[in-house]
Amino acid sequence: MVPGKRFDRYHELGQHAFGKKLGLYIVVPQQLVVEVAVNIVYMVTGGTSLQKFHDTVCSDCKKIKLTYFIMIFASVHFVLSHLPDFNSISGVSLAAAVMSFSYSTISWAASIDKGKQKDVQYGYKSHSTAGTVFDFFNALGTVAFAYAGHNVVLEIQATIPSTPEKPSKVPMWRGVVVAYIVVALCYFPVALIGYWMFGNEVNADILISLEKPKWLIAMANMFVVIHVIGSYQIYAMPVFDMIETVMVKKLKFEPSTMLRFIVRNVYVAFTMFIAITFPFFDGLLGFFGGFAFAPTTYF
Template identity: 70%
Template sequence: MEIEFPGYDWKKYNNDNVDERSAEERAIDDWLPITASRKARWWFSTLHIITAVVGAGVLSLPYAMSELGWGAGAAALVISWMITLYTLLIMVHMHEMVPGERFDRYHELGQRAFGDKLGLWIVLPQQLVCLVGVNIVYMITGGQSLKKFHDLVCKDCKHIKLTYFIMIVSSAHFVLSQLSSFNSISGVSLAAAVMSISYSTVAWGASLGKGVQPNVHYGLRSKTTAGAVFDFFSALGTVAFANSCHNVVMEIQASLPSTPDRPSEKPMWKGAIVAYVIVALCYFPVALIGYWTYGVTVDENILITLQRPKWLVAMANMFVAVHLIGGYQLYAMPIYDMTEIVLVKKLKFKQTWYLRFVTRNTYVALTMFIAITFPFFGSLVGFFGGFAYAPNSFILPCIMWLAIYQPRRFSLSWLVNWVCILVGVLLMVVAPIGGLRQIIFQARTYQFYN
């Protein structure tokens, strides 16, 4: 069935027509990070998605299980994985729903669905919160993992503050931030994806090797009813955070070539499905085996709970640090693109290397400062997972699908999308409450820049 878009000029965007952009517009698009190169292969998208999804969130899943319990925890993992895969695939389909046009950025898809002004205001703030939030969390977790590595391999060394390890991780970001586009960070994503699979395997493999610990308890972590409820809310946000890459999926697909005979949707679908199978092979063993081994005594980062063998735990923490360096760049690339669009297209700055050098290093410095000031890793995951990731991963893709395709009421497509929306609304409301409560409790005893 052909979908009609009232008032849309089909001839203007037909693939057979000559590119109507001016030479200046083409030059700008060829310079911007998202549209600079469209020569990626399908497995590039697999690497980018694995890097985006299997990150800080996987390490907190056993802790989330300890807040949810066996039944609710397993159900939350399965439902979140299924819904986020579905919403990712419908976004992939909508990337080229109009023949001859590509929606290369998340907010462009929102503008197609809701109109130019409203779509921008609906999508862009949510996407920015997600991207900046995950960059801050990756800064913190990378610093924590590097500190854990140092403490394990050098027991007798002088104590070094977490602040300095975050700064060490940030030094790599100042260098890598100058890579121009998604294709230019493919090697970084390859290294990051290998590292993420490796430390996930270490996490569940080492837990399995230890077996059930003495006096293990599988009840809820909190001893009070109020605490259990708030922990439940926060854990839902953690699970939502762990299964999301929707804020960069349109931008990743923009790096793939597309022709009328072979649109980018085909290789992107292949890359996304392969990536999500690998994600499941990482997430479910870590969450379930980690909780099975430690019960409610598991830490918010399972690699902190693991103590022996020291060499294996130290290696896994280094894997985490390397992966999060790559993951940071993946999530930062749309930020760089937005900044450069404003500067070059709106404010008419020239496309120069020093413009890119100043703006990107400023962003890295800003996220480093926030990470050093507020290193509440577990609570940040729960807060951002509910407040920002739930709308972008569960709600907005389905609303845009309903707005654009307008499936028949009570049809299967209509029902599935509305179920996803309702689940997302629930997460958006309850998850930030639990995360914010934990942030407040931890802030009472935290000493800044300690």
């Protein structure tokens, strides 16, 4: 906390800590890697959940490749990405938060209903030392990924009015505390109960391990889709801001609706393409979670 100084962007904090140039070189690349990576993972997650919803609701229908579901999920963002700023997606963000709590509750409740599986095992899944070590680090990366929100915290705080009498740090701190409590309420029951019921055979997406009741699992998967729709936009907004700022200030493009239209559509198309090319949900979580760890320590 710096008295009398407000940082509205993450790179501003980096510049204060490391200097004008070095701060940019240290913070911006890592922040971009995390935010773009999170968007790619959300593309995969959204497509996977849509596919699971389709297969659950219509089990007798012809199977459709994951690629098409990722494209369907991306089509929503070709529209939502043209909302101007964080304030304009507040409704989407609220819906995403509610859906996160809802599908998490469904996940652990349905796990209890399904009951403890026969021959459940709680030992290491890998039978080699190297495999166990890699699984351990992948788990740490997955945990770090769950808290990657630090990378957009200053951009979010910038939307809160601040005066000397009522500084934005007060409501922001309360929001952060509440957010962590909600995250704990969402994740810990799923992790503990899911592992207790399925052991080391639990799927990275626990909803895939659950099959009945079908209507509840289908609803939970749709909640996941709505959640990642909102979350994608939260992480994409700072990227849009960075790209458009560089295009206008460095490359001398005229700020216009057309520039925004092209930049944001190209970005959504890029994340969609990478998600289609590498649709490995659990592997991506751990890998990109490792990148998320360093930038979060700056705040």
